[in-house]
Amino acid sequence: MDAIQTTVVQLSTPLSLTLIFVGTSLGIFVGAIPGLTGAMLIALTLPLTFTLDPQLAMTLLVSMYVGSISGGLITGTLLRMPGTPASVMTTLDGYPMTQQGQPGRALGLGIYASLVGGLISCVFLVTLSAPIARWSTQLGPFEYFSLVLMALVLIATIDGASLTRSLFSGTLGILAAMPGISAATGEVRLTLGFTPLNGGFKLLPVLIGMFAINQVLRDIANIDQKVPRVSVTHSGLWLTFRDWKNQWVNMLRSSFIGTFIGILPGIGANIGSIAAYSAAKNSSKTPQKFGSGSAEGIIASEAANNATVGGALIPLVAMGIPGSVIDAILLGALVLHGLQPGPRLFSDHPELVHTIMGTYFLANLVMFAVMIASVGFLAKLVRFPRPFLLPIIFTFCIAGAFALSNRMFDVWVMLGFGLLGLVLERNRIPLAPFVIGFVLGPIAEENLCAGLMSSHGSWLPIITRPISLLFVAISALLLMVPLVRRFRKQSDSKKETLHDDAEKTTALNSSEILSENAEDESHSFWSRYGLPVWHTVAVMAIIGMIVFQFSGFFANQHELTQFPQRPVQVVVPFSAGGGTDLFVRIIQKSITENKLLKQPVVIINQPGGSSTIGSRNVKQARPDGYKILCNHEGIITSKYSGKVNYGPEAFDPIAQTGEINLVVATHQNAWYKNLAELLHYAENHPGKVQFGTNFGAVAHFAAKKIEQASGGEYFNYVQSGDGQKRYTMLIGGHIDATIFSLAEFLSYQGDGQIRALAVLSDKRQSALPDVSTAREQHLDAVVGNSFYWWAPKGTPQERIDLLADTLEQAMQSDSVRNSLRELSIAPVFYRGEKLNENISQSEKKFSELVPGSTVQLPDFPFYMIMVILLLMSIIVVQEKLLSQTPSTNRFSSCKPRIWLAVICFVLLCGYVLVLEQGWLSYWLATAFMVAVTGGAMAKWQPNYLLILIELSLLTGLGTEIVFTSVFSVVLP
The missing domain is CATH 3.40.190.150 (Bordetella uptake gene, domain 1)
Structure with missing residues (x-):
C-alpha cells in the first residue's frame, strides 16, 4: 500500500504530468505521420532519459508508446495512409467513412475505441500480469504456428468481394517476405545475387509503399476531381447511447482479443487488430459492409491495437519478456537504469511497476483528451490543397523509410511496392491480405521449422498437441462460417449494397456542396488576413533556419577538414x-x-x-x-x-x-x-x-x-x-x-x-x-x-x-x-x-567447428510460388467466364491525369537518385522536389508558386534541422 501511495504522489507531480502530456502528444504526432513509428521515437528518446529518475524515464517512454499506437488512425482515416502498421485495418473502414462525408464520426469511433481498449487492457495489466504471462510460455513452436495459421485463414474474410483474390493477395504477401536470409536455416534465398536484398524487404517500407505512395499517386492522377471536404465538428465525435448499445459487445470482444494477442511475445498490435477485425466481421449481421465504412470495423481495429499495448506490458514487467519491438526498447531502458524486469521487480521496486501501470492508465486518458481537442485541427489535413500536401507527404515517406535502417535500398523498395499496390488495386486485388501475409508468413515459417526440428521432421504435433489442435479447429470454423453465410445471404447482401451505395452517393453529393460553400465563404477571409500572416511567418522562419543551418560555417571553417564532420x-x-x-x-x-x-x-x-x-x-x-x-x-x-x-x-x-x-x-x-x-x-x-x-x-x-x-x-x-x-x-x-x-x-x-x-x-x-x-x-x-x-x-x-x-x-x-x-x-x-x-x-x-541441421525442412518459397500460380489461373478463368469489369471511381467527373502521376513518380525517383549519389545536400534536393512536383500538380498557376517556394524551403530546412540537430538522425 505504501508503494501505491508513493506512486500516486509521484504521478501527481507537475513534472510527471507534464512528461505524460508531452510524451503522449509526441507519440500521437509521430504515429500520425506515415513512415515514422513509435519505436523510432522511443529509441531516439532513450539516450535523453539517462539522466532522469527511472520512474520519470518510464513515465515518458510509456506515454510515447500509448500515443504512437493511437496516432496512426488519424492519417489512416483522413488520407488512407496508416501512420503505423497497427492502423492498417482501421484504414479499411475509416477512409471510406470519411469519403462518405463523416470524418468526424470515423475519428470519434476510433478515439473512443482506443480509450476503451486501453482501459480494459489496463485492468488486465494490473490484476493478471504474472499468471497470464506464465501461461503464454506454454505455447511452443507448433502452437505459435497454429495460431498464425488461424490468423492467415482470416485473410479469406477480410475482403468479401472475392475469396480467390484475397487468398492470392495474402499468398503474394507471404512470398514477398521470403527473400533474404531464412530465419530458420540461415540460408540466403530468392535474392538473385543482389546483396542488398539479403536483409529482405522490411515491413515499414512495404507498408509506406503499398498505402502511402500508392494513395498519393492515385490522388495525383485524380487531382482535378472534386473530393468531398467536410469540416469535423465536435457533435460528430461523440458516441450516442445507440452507438454504445450496438457496439459494447464489439468493444469488449476486440479489447479482450487485443490484450490476449499482446501478451504473446513478439506478435504485436498489427496482428491484434487483424484478429479483432476478422472476429468482428465474422460475428456481424452485416459483414458485407466491412471495407466500405463500417463502424464495427473501426471500433474492432482500434480497440484491439490499443489493448495490445497493455497486453504487451504484462510479460515485460512480469517476466522481462518483450511483447513487441517497443517493449524490447523499454526492457533496455530498465536494464540501463540498473533494474531487472521479472518477479524481482515486483518485490524490489514495486513503485516502478505501479508507475508503469499508473502511467499507462493516465496516458490513455490524456490520449483521448488530446485527440478529441485537436481533431478539428487534424481534420484540416483533408482541406489542405493537395499540391501543397502531397509533396510534403513524399518527403516524410522517404525520410521515414530511410531512417529505418539508413539504407537507400529501403527507399527504392518503398517506391517499388507503391507501384505494386497501384497495379493490385487496379485489378481489384485487395491490399490488406497482402500486408497480413507479409507480416504473418515469416512467423509461421520460423515456428513451423522450429517445431519440425524438435519433432525430427514429424508434422503430427500440429494436431496431437491440444492447444495447437484447438487453433487448427478454430481455423477450420473461421474458413467455413463466412462461406456458409455468404451463400445464404447473397441476395440480401446485393440489395443492401445497392441501397448503401445510393445513400453514400447522396451523402457525397451533399457533403461536396457543403464543402464548396464553406470554402467559398472562407476564401475571402484567407486572402485578406491569412496570406499576409502566412508569408510573414514563413519568410521569418526560413531566414531563422538558414541562419541556424549555416551560422557555424565561417566561424569553424578550419574544422571542416577534421574528422568527424557529421554524426x-x-x-x-x-x-x-x-x-x-x-x-x-x-x-x-x-x-x-x-x-x-x-x-x-x-x-x-x-x-x-x-x-x-x-x-x-x-x-x-x-x-x-x-x-x-x-x-x-x-x-x-x-x-x-x-x-x-x-x-x-x-x-x-x-x-x-x-x-x-x-x-x-x-x-x-x-x-x-x-x-x-x-x-x-x-x-x-x-x-x-x-x-x-x-x-x-x-x-x-x-x-x-x-x-x-x-x-x-x-x-x-x-x-x-x-x-x-x-x-x-x-x-x-x-x-x-x-x-x-x-x-x-x-x-x-x-x-x-x-x-x-x-x-x-x-x-x-x-x-x-x-x-x-x-x-x-x-x-x-x-x-x-x-x-x-x-x-x-x-x-x-x-x-x-x-x-x-x-x-x-x-x-x-x-x-x-x-x-x-x-x-x-x-x-x-x-x-x-x-x-x-x-x-x-x-x-x-x-x-574447428562446423554446425549444421539434420532435419530436412520444406521448401517454402517453392510451395508459395505454386500456390500463387494456381490462384492466378483461377482468377484469370473467373475473369473470362464472368466477364467482370473493374469498378469505376464514383467521384469521377474528370478523366484521370495518369501522365501527371507518371511525371511526379519519375521526379520522385530522380530525387531519390540525387540523394543516393550525394549530388545535392538533403535540404536543397528536398526543396527542389517539393517545389517542382507541387508546381506540376498545380499546373504552375501563379497564385500557388510563392506559397510552394516557401513550403519547399520550410520542408527542406525544417526536416534537416529537426532530424539531424534535434534527434541526431542521419538523413539521405
Whole structure:
C-alpha cells in the first residue's frame, strides 16, 4: 500500500504530468505521420532519459508508446495512409467513412475505441500480469504456428468481394517476405545475387509503399476531381447511447482479443487488430459492409491495437519478456537504469511497476483528451490543397523509410511496392491480405521449422498437441462460417449494397456542396488576413533556419577538414534492448556526456540473419569512418557457419571491448544437476535432448564445442532465436537446454525458473560461485565472447586511431566500468597487435567447428510460388467466364491525369537518385522536389508558386534541422 501511495504522489507531480502530456502528444504526432513509428521515437528518446529518475524515464517512454499506437488512425482515416502498421485495418473502414462525408464520426469511433481498449487492457495489466504471462510460455513452436495459421485463414474474410483474390493477395504477401536470409536455416534465398536484398524487404517500407505512395499517386492522377471536404465538428465525435448499445459487445470482444494477442511475445498490435477485425466481421449481421465504412470495423481495429499495448506490458514487467519491438526498447531502458524486469521487480521496486501501470492508465486518458481537442485541427489535413500536401507527404515517406535502417535500398523498395499496390488495386486485388501475409508468413515459417526440428521432421504435433489442435479447429470454423453465410445471404447482401451505395452517393453529393460553400465563404477571409500572416511567418522562419543551418560555417571553417564532420553511425546488428545494444548505448552515453567526439554517435539497429544483415551493411559502406560496426564474435561464427563468405578479413578492426562468459542453462525442475549428467543422458539417447540455439551464432558454436569435448554429436538443435525467445522456450518446456551470456542468465534467473549447469570459462564466476566450470566437469569446453568494433576495409588509419582513442577513453571512465560490472561484462580493452592476435585465436577456435541441421525442412518459397500460380489461373478463368469489369471511381467527373502521376513518380525517383549519389545536400534536393512536383500538380498557376517556394524551403530546412540537430538522425 505504501508503494501505491508513493506512486500516486509521484504521478501527481507537475513534472510527471507534464512528461505524460508531452510524451503522449509526441507519440500521437509521430504515429500520425506515415513512415515514422513509435519505436523510432522511443529509441531516439532513450539516450535523453539517462539522466532522469527511472520512474520519470518510464513515465515518458510509456506515454510515447500509448500515443504512437493511437496516432496512426488519424492519417489512416483522413488520407488512407496508416501512420503505423497497427492502423492498417482501421484504414479499411475509416477512409471510406470519411469519403462518405463523416470524418468526424470515423475519428470519434476510433478515439473512443482506443480509450476503451486501453482501459480494459489496463485492468488486465494490473490484476493478471504474472499468471497470464506464465501461461503464454506454454505455447511452443507448433502452437505459435497454429495460431498464425488461424490468423492467415482470416485473410479469406477480410475482403468479401472475392475469396480467390484475397487468398492470392495474402499468398503474394507471404512470398514477398521470403527473400533474404531464412530465419530458420540461415540460408540466403530468392535474392538473385543482389546483396542488398539479403536483409529482405522490411515491413515499414512495404507498408509506406503499398498505402502511402500508392494513395498519393492515385490522388495525383485524380487531382482535378472534386473530393468531398467536410469540416469535423465536435457533435460528430461523440458516441450516442445507440452507438454504445450496438457496439459494447464489439468493444469488449476486440479489447479482450487485443490484450490476449499482446501478451504473446513478439506478435504485436498489427496482428491484434487483424484478429479483432476478422472476429468482428465474422460475428456481424452485416459483414458485407466491412471495407466500405463500417463502424464495427473501426471500433474492432482500434480497440484491439490499443489493448495490445497493455497486453504487451504484462510479460515485460512480469517476466522481462518483450511483447513487441517497443517493449524490447523499454526492457533496455530498465536494464540501463540498473533494474531487472521479472518477479524481482515486483518485490524490489514495486513503485516502478505501479508507475508503469499508473502511467499507462493516465496516458490513455490524456490520449483521448488530446485527440478529441485537436481533431478539428487534424481534420484540416483533408482541406489542405493537395499540391501543397502531397509533396510534403513524399518527403516524410522517404525520410521515414530511410531512417529505418539508413539504407537507400529501403527507399527504392518503398517506391517499388507503391507501384505494386497501384497495379493490385487496379485489378481489384485487395491490399490488406497482402500486408497480413507479409507480416504473418515469416512467423509461421520460423515456428513451423522450429517445431519440425524438435519433432525430427514429424508434422503430427500440429494436431496431437491440444492447444495447437484447438487453433487448427478454430481455423477450420473461421474458413467455413463466412462461406456458409455468404451463400445464404447473397441476395440480401446485393440489395443492401445497392441501397448503401445510393445513400453514400447522396451523402457525397451533399457533403461536396457543403464543402464548396464553406470554402467559398472562407476564401475571402484567407486572402485578406491569412496570406499576409502566412508569408510573414514563413519568410521569418526560413531566414531563422538558414541562419541556424549555416551560422557555424565561417566561424569553424578550419574544422571542416577534421574528422568527424557529421554524426558517426554505429551499426548494432541486433534488436534494440539486446545485450549488444545495451553495451553500445553505455559507450554512447559516455562519449556524449564527456564530449569525446565533436559529433554525436548514432546507434543503428539492423537485426536479422544472426547479425549478418548489419555486418553486410557496414562491409559495403564507404570507408570513411562514418559507419562502423559493433558485434560480438558472431562476425566470426557467421563465416564458419556458411551464412556469409567473409569474416574479419573484410573489415579493419578498431578495438576489442568487454569480455562475456557463457552459461549452459536448463529448467529449474530438470532432473540432471550438471552438464556432465546432461551429456551422459544425451550419449545414451542421441537426438532426445532439445538444445535451443540461434543457428550460426556463438551459442550454437559453444554447444558444438561441448559435443566435441565429449567426443560425439548427441544434441537435437532447435532454432530458438535470440536470448529472450530461448528463455521463453526453456521455461515453457519446449527445449531442454540452451546457452546464455552470463549477463542474460543473471537477468533471467530472478524468477527462479532456470538454473545453470556449467560456466564455459577458465574459472568460476563470482556472480555464480556455486556453479562449476565445464573443465571441472572434465569437459574441455572454454568458449567466451567479446565485443569487437569494425570499420569498412580501407578506412584511413588516422580515423581508426581516433575512434580507438575515443573507445579507450570511454572504457576507462568509472561510469562505464560500473555499468558493465552490473551486466557481468569484464571491461577490457585491446587494440593493435594484441587485438589482431585475439581475432586470430578466435578464428582458429571456431574454424574447428562446423554446425549444421539434420532435419530436412520444406521448401517454402517453392510451395508459395505454386500456390500463387494456381490462384492466378483461377482468377484469370473467373475473369473470362464472368466477364467482370473493374469498378469505376464514383467521384469521377474528370478523366484521370495518369501522365501527371507518371511525371511526379519519375521526379520522385530522380530525387531519390540525387540523394543516393550525394549530388545535392538533403535540404536543397528536398526543396527542389517539393517545389517542382507541387508546381506540376498545380499546373504552375501563379497564385500557388510563392506559397510552394516557401513550403519547399520550410520542408527542406525544417526536416534537416529537426532530424539531424534535434534527434541526431542521419538523413539521405
